[in-house]
Each structure stands twice: as C-alpha cells, then as structure tokens.
Amino acid sequence: MRYTITGRNIDVTEGLKSAVYEKIGKLEKFFAPDTEAHVTLSVEKDRQKIEVTIPVKGSIIRAEQTSSDMYVSIDLVEEIIERQLKKYKNKIIDRKQSGGDFFNQEFIEKEYEEDDTIQIVRTKKFDVKPMDPEEACIQMELLGHNFFVFMNSETNQVNVVYKRKSNTYGLIEPET
Secondary structure, three states: OEEEEEEEOOOHHHHHHHHHHHHHHHHHHHHHOOOEEEEEEEEOOOEEEEEEEEOOOOOEEEEEEEEEEEHHHHHHHHHHHHHHHHHHHHHHHHOOOOOOOOOOHHHHHHOOOOOOOOOOOOOOOOOEEEHHHHHHHHHHHOOOOOOEEEEEEOOEEEEEEOOOOOOOOOOOOOOO
C-alpha cells in the first residue's frame, strides 16, 4: 500500500508515521500493493482523531476514530476497517468483476462470515412539504432527529439536512 499521511494541528512525527505503517499496514493483506491509503491525523482540544480513506473501484472504504490518545485512535481505526472489509466483502466485490486491481486475490477468494445482516424493521411515510433548508433544520431540531428529508422550495428537489458532530449542519442535494 502507498500512504499519504497528513496532519492538522499536529506535527506528524516519525513515531506516529511508524504507528500508522504498523497498524494500517495490517490491512495490506486485503489490498493490492498499489492501493493508496489517505490518512489524516488531527487534534482539536483533547480529541486525537484519525481518518483513513481508501478509494477502491467505484467505492470508498472510510473510517474515523477519536480518542484522547492518537495511538489508541490508530489502533481502533484499523480494527474498524478490517471489520468493515470482512463484513461487506461480498457486497464490495461483485464476483463477476475481477476486483483484482484493488484487492488481494486471497482476500477475494476467502469466505468471511457476515455477523450482521441488514434488517429494515420499520417503515415511515410522511408528507414532503416544500421548505427552505433553514426551516428544515428547525423542523429536524423540533423532532429531535439527526437528519431530515424535505422538498427544497428553492429547487423543487428532495434534499436532506443533517446534524454534524461539531453542532453544525450539512445539506445533501442531488446532482443535476
């Protein structure tokens, strides 16, 4: 794997780099040698955060972890990505496609047990009324949800507003 390691509000020391190579390097058994891994280390107050993004044929494998110690965050994010890969292997790689450009052949051929299956246990229906994104954020807060689907009165398209970790909001719009 090839690594791109960047730091935000932190100097990426040789110790941190070697911890990333050691821990994220455990994932190399799943990927082809020329796969790229983008690793971002950041610090905000007492929060030590690592974000790992691995682009693969039409998808992105991504995980982030935050703790009070960067080395702990690195350990945890490696476990999350490995669990994701094993869980979604059959969904990530269509057997009709080679997948060999990004994934190690041994990983493709090995069967992993799926520990969680996706189950939809409830369906809700609601009227989608036109409103602007700010009104949708207010409605979302009133409902106590962390996202809200609405018809954007400015574009007449279905949009989603969502609450971000930093108590800000995001807007998802379809591409036209």
